[in-house]
Amino acid sequence: MTALLTPGGTHAPHHNQALGLRFSRLGRSFGSPEGKRIVLQDVSLDVRAGEILAILGTSGCGKSTLLRTAAGLDAPDSGQVLIDGDPVRGIDERCAVAFQEPRLLPWHTLRANVAIGLPRSASASTGKAKVLELLELVGLDPFAALRPREVSGGMAQRASLARALARDPGVLLLDEPFGALDALTRIRMQDLLLDIHRVRPTTVLLVTHDVDEALLLADRILVLGRGSADTQEGSSILELIAVPGVRPHDRNSADLGALRSTLLSMLGVTGR
Amino acid sequence: MRLLLSLVVPGLLLGAWQLNSVVGVFSPIQLPPPSAVLAAATELVERGELWLHVAISTQRVLIGFTLGAALGLAFGALLGLSRLADALLMTTIGALRAVPSLAWVPLLILWMKIGEDSKVTLIVIGAFFPVFTTLFLALRHVDRQLVEAGRAFGLRGVRLLTTVLLPAVVPAIFSGLRLGLAQAWLFLVAAELIASSLGLGFLLVDSSSNGRTDRIFLAIILLAVLGKTTDALLGVTERWAVRRWT
Structure with missing residues (x-):
C-alpha cells in the first residue's frame, strides 16, 4: 500500500489506525535515599483500540510512570507493555506523547x-x-x-x-495535557481533543487528576492507587469504570453525578 | 541616545585629566596631559612603530583565542555530552584549571623558548578554560524536559545533539567566548610583559624603564580600545545568536 492510495495521500501507511495496548503485570520501583520505593505493582490492563481511557489518581500514585512506560521513556522492572501484541522496547514509533x-x-x-x-x-x-x-x-x-x-x-x-x-500514532499518550491551562482554554482543548478523535480515531490514554475531565472525555476510567495506607506497597488498579452514554458526556446527568461522587471518594475527597 | 550616555563618563574623565595639567595635582611625570599622550602616539606612528606593536599584539590574541576557544568548545562538548569522558578527564582538567596560569610561564619558556609559540600558547591556555567551563556546564543544564520530549519523538544521537542540545547552549557558548576573549587579552599582556621585543605589553615595560609615562598611558588606552572593540564585535554576533536560538 502506498501513501497515494490513502485518502488525502498524507498518511504514513502503517500508523494510521488505532492500536490496542496491554499492560501486563507491570511493576516499577525507584531507588531513593530511604531505600526502594515501589511505585507500580502488578498492573494488568487491556486498552481497546480506539477507546479513550482516562487514568485518575492522587498525585504521586504513578499515573505518569504508567504512561511513560507505554511511551518507552521509562522501562518497567517487571512485566511489559504490548502495543498491538508487540512489546514496547525503548522509544516506540507507534506512540506519541503530549x-x-x-x-x-x-x-x-x-x-x-x-x-x-x-x-x-x-x-x-x-x-x-x-x-x-x-x-x-x-x-x-x-x-x-x-x-x-x-x-x-x-x-x-x-x-x-x-x-x-x-x-x-496508534496510541496517543496525554500526560495531564490541559492541567496547566486556564478554565476556558481547558474546555476548548477538551472539545478539540474529542473533535480530533472523531476525525482520526486513535487509542488515547489520558492521565488527569480532574474527575470532571475524565467523566467528560473518557470511555473508561482507570483509578490508580494504593490498596492500603501501607506506603511500602505500590499502586495498582483500584477500579476500572465504564462511563455510560456517548461522548461528550453530559456531566449534569444523574448517572454521572453518582459516578463522580464515587470517584471523588476513591481519591479521598468526601462529602461533595 | 544610549551611545551618547555611554560617552558621558569617558568625556568627564578626559576633562578631569586635562584639568589636572592646568591645576597640577599630579606632576607631568605621574600623569602627563592628554596632549602629551597624543604627541607620543603621533611620534610612534611617524616612526612606524605603533602599528607594529598593535598588529603583533592583535595577531597573538586572535591566534591564541581562536585555538583556545576551539579546544574549549571541543572539550566542553565532549565532557558535557559523554559521562565516560567526564569521568575520565574532569579530574585532570580541573587540576590543570586550578594551576594559576602564570605558573606555566617558566615551563613554556623552557620548552618553546622566548618566541611566538610560548606567548600564543599562554593565550591559548587563558582562552580555553572560560569557554570549556561555560559550555560544559550549559550542556549539563539543558532543560531535561526538552531533551525528553526530543527523545519521545525518536531523536537520538547526532540528531538529538543538533536539534535540541546544541541550539539550547548557543547563548552560553557566546558568553563563554566573550569571557575567553577577555582572558586572551589579559594573558597577552602577561606574556608580553615577561619576555618580548614587540607588542603593547613590551611597550608598557619599555616605557616604564625609560620613564615614558605618556607611552604607558598610550599603551593602556590602546589595550582598552582593542579589547572593547573585539568584545563589541563578538557582542553583536551574540545578540544575533541569542535572538535566533531562544
Whole structure:
C-alpha cells in the first residue's frame, strides 16, 4: 500500500489506525535515599483500540510512570507493555506523547516544532502537507511562523498536540495535557481533543487528576492507587469504570453525578 | 541616545585629566596631559612603530583565542555530552584549571623558548578554560524536559545533539567566548610583559624603564580600545545568536 492510495495521500501507511495496548503485570520501583520505593505493582490492563481511557489518581500514585512506560521513556522492572501484541522496547514509533508542559523548542517556529513529530519515514513533501493540515486542525495555521514564546500557553499546548498527532500514532499518550491551562482554554482543548478523535480515531490514554475531565472525555476510567495506607506497597488498579452514554458526556446527568461522587471518594475527597 | 550616555563618563574623565595639567595635582611625570599622550602616539606612528606593536599584539590574541576557544568548545562538548569522558578527564582538567596560569610561564619558556609559540600558547591556555567551563556546564543544564520530549519523538544521537542540545547552549557558548576573549587579552599582556621585543605589553615595560609615562598611558588606552572593540564585535554576533536560538 502506498501513501497515494490513502485518502488525502498524507498518511504514513502503517500508523494510521488505532492500536490496542496491554499492560501486563507491570511493576516499577525507584531507588531513593530511604531505600526502594515501589511505585507500580502488578498492573494488568487491556486498552481497546480506539477507546479513550482516562487514568485518575492522587498525585504521586504513578499515573505518569504508567504512561511513560507505554511511551518507552521509562522501562518497567517487571512485566511489559504490548502495543498491538508487540512489546514496547525503548522509544516506540507507534506512540506519541503530549506532556503537561508544551515542551516546544523555543528556537523553532510552531510549524517546525510540529514537524519534529513526523515519523522518520515521512517524505519531505508529504510531511509538509501533513504539518499544514494539522496546524489547520488545531487552529494554528495563521500562527505557523511564530515562535513558542510569541503565543499563549493554550496555543503552545495545541502545537504540542499537533506535534504528537504528526506521528499518526496508534496510541496517543496525554500526560495531564490541559492541567496547566486556564478554565476556558481547558474546555476548548477538551472539545478539540474529542473533535480530533472523531476525525482520526486513535487509542488515547489520558492521565488527569480532574474527575470532571475524565467523566467528560473518557470511555473508561482507570483509578490508580494504593490498596492500603501501607506506603511500602505500590499502586495498582483500584477500579476500572465504564462511563455510560456517548461522548461528550453530559456531566449534569444523574448517572454521572453518582459516578463522580464515587470517584471523588476513591481519591479521598468526601462529602461533595 | 544610549551611545551618547555611554560617552558621558569617558568625556568627564578626559576633562578631569586635562584639568589636572592646568591645576597640577599630579606632576607631568605621574600623569602627563592628554596632549602629551597624543604627541607620543603621533611620534610612534611617524616612526612606524605603533602599528607594529598593535598588529603583533592583535595577531597573538586572535591566534591564541581562536585555538583556545576551539579546544574549549571541543572539550566542553565532549565532557558535557559523554559521562565516560567526564569521568575520565574532569579530574585532570580541573587540576590543570586550578594551576594559576602564570605558573606555566617558566615551563613554556623552557620548552618553546622566548618566541611566538610560548606567548600564543599562554593565550591559548587563558582562552580555553572560560569557554570549556561555560559550555560544559550549559550542556549539563539543558532543560531535561526538552531533551525528553526530543527523545519521545525518536531523536537520538547526532540528531538529538543538533536539534535540541546544541541550539539550547548557543547563548552560553557566546558568553563563554566573550569571557575567553577577555582572558586572551589579559594573558597577552602577561606574556608580553615577561619576555618580548614587540607588542603593547613590551611597550608598557619599555616605557616604564625609560620613564615614558605618556607611552604607558598610550599603551593602556590602546589595550582598552582593542579589547572593547573585539568584545563589541563578538557582542553583536551574540545578540544575533541569542535572538535566533531562544
